[in-house]
Amino acid sequence: MSRYRLYPTPVQAAGLLAQCGHARYVWNLALEQWSMWRHDKGPAPSSVEQARQLTEARAAFGWLSGGSQTVQQQALRDFDQARRSYYAGSHRRPKWRKAGRNEGFRIVGPQAGRVEQVSRTWARVLVPKVGWVRFRVSRALPDARSYRVTHDSVGRWHIAFAATRDPIPAPGNGEIVGVDRGVTVSAALSTGELLTCRGLSESEQRRLGNLQRRLARAQPGSNRRRRVKAAIAKLHARAADRRKDWVEKTSTDLARRFDMIRVENLRVAQMTKRPKPKPDPAKPGSYLPNRRRAKAGLNRGILASGWSLLVRRLEDKAAGRVQKINPAYTSQTCSRCGHCAPGNRENQAFRCQSCGHSDHADVNAAINIAAGRAVTARRDKPVRMSVKREPQLTTSA
Numbered sequence: 001m002s003r004y005r006l007y008p009t010p011v012q013a014a015g016l017l018a019q020c021g022h023a024r025y026v027w028n029l030a031l032e033q034w035s036m037w038r039h040d041k042g043p044a045p046s047s048v049e050q051a052r053q054l055t056e057a058r059a060a061f062g063w064l065s066g067g068s069q070t071v072q073q074q075a076l077r078d079f080d081q082a083r084r085s086y087y088a089g090s091h092r093r094p095k096w097r098k099a100g101r102n103e104g105f106r107i108v109g110p111q112a113g114r115v116e117q118v119s120r121t122w123a124r125v126l127v128p129k130v131g132w133v134r135f136r137v138s139r140a141l142p143d144a145r146s147y148r149v150t151h152d153s154v155g156r157w158h159i160a161f162a163a164t165r166d167p168i169p170a171p172g173n174g175e176i177v178g179v180d181r182g183v184t185v186s187a188a189l190s191t192g193e194l195l196t197c198r199g200l201s202e203s204e205q206r207r208l209g210n211l212q213r214r215l216a217r218a219q220p221g222s223n224r225r226r227r228v229k230a231a232i233a234k235l236h237a238r239a240a241d242r243r244k245d246w247v248e249k250t251s252t253d254l255a256r257r258f259d260m261i262r263v264e265n266l267r268v269a270q271m272t273k274r275p276k277p278k279p280d281p282a283k284p285g286s287y288l289p290n291r292r293r294a295k296a297g298l299n300r301g302i303l304a305s306g307w308s309l310l311v312r313r314l315e316d317k318a319a320g321r322v323q324k325i326n327p328a329y330t331s332q333t334c335s336r337c338g339h340c341a342p343g344n345r346e347n348q349a350f351r352c353q354s355c356g357h358s359d360h361a362d363v364n365a366a367i368n369i370a371a372g373r374a375v376t377a378r379r380d381k382p383v384r385m386s387v388k389r390e391p392q393l394t395t396s397a
């Protein structure tokens with residue numbers, strides 16, 4: 001993915017924003033249809049059926065037909081993909097697109113190829129119904145099959161080209177790395193490296209908290225409220241930029257250095273799900289701590305989404321060289337002797353109760369992941385790897 005800053009003229013910006021509105025409208029319409037669908041009412045409308053309905057809607061509503069059909073149809077296809085990813089368990093449930101927050105549209109196919117370099121620093125792209133829009137060339141233009149135009153909450157326009165997958169050749173050294181999503185670090189490698197994705201700093205987080213409290217007190221519709229909202233959006237955008245940057249650097253680095261990359265197969269939906277309340281058996285009606293506060297932490301959420309992005313980019317860059325490992329017990333199992341017990345782990349330190357091996361807990365887990373260790377639910381017994389049966393792996397395409 002290569003992202004560039006897009007500089008539309010005010011007239012073009014209005015045109016782009018209208019297209020964003022169309023894409024959002026179509027997406028939300030498809031989402032509404034899907035959420036209202038019940039099993040007893042027959043099959044949910046297929047994407048073909050939805051495309052036919054879109055043609056009808058365009059005929060009925062003048063403002064929709066004024067926009068680009070390509071953009072609107074693509075929004076339907078994107079929704080279809082989101083729905084399928086949700087059923088496959090790799091993504092969360094598709095959400096409502098909100099005006100001013102998730103503004104964007106996608107162009108796929110030959111139309112995405114209408115890009116010209118104008119000078120050393122400028123290029124332009126022919127956006128349907130809007131015309132040639134300039135963007136700043138901050139790095140070499142990729143040979144793209146699709147692009148996405150986005151308008152962020154701070155008011156910046158970007159164009160992101162999805163390169164036709166930009167695989168990085170394997171180094172051919174036979175080396176395998178395990179990557180564990182750490183608790184205190186963003187990722188731990190089986191090589192012992194601890195990687196940190198910089199989220200918001202302490203002071204930025206404090207400032208965000210202040211702004212959010214101020215927002216709660218501001219009059220609806222007031223100028224003050226608008227200013228506070230813009231300041232909050234700016235902080236979120238800063239965190240997102242840092243996260244994207246980290247993901248690109250880290251995924252390139254890993255794809256260059258290792259032949260095989262093994263990651264834990266985490267379900268993002270489970271990771272970010274609200275933890276269940278734990279009733280206190282001693283006191284009926286009251287509850288034990290369930291780490292909900294810890295889970296709700298802002299940086300935690302940011303890191304969680306950084307992780308799924310990292311895995312996605314790894315699968316692009318190291319296509320066919322990424323394996324997802326079932327992470328069960330990887331944090332409790334000794335990477336040296338295979339002894340598996342909850343007592344092996346004390347916070348960030350791993351100390352094997354059987355052989356005395358000690359390591360950073362996340363690094364120990366990463367080594368288990370690198371080994372593709374089939375960790376079983378039977379504790380206390382060392383895990384034996386069968387020669388014939390491979391551990392549970394799901395190889396990415």
Ligand SMILES: [Zn+2]
Nearest residue numbers: 334337352355
């Ligand atoms: Zn041990």
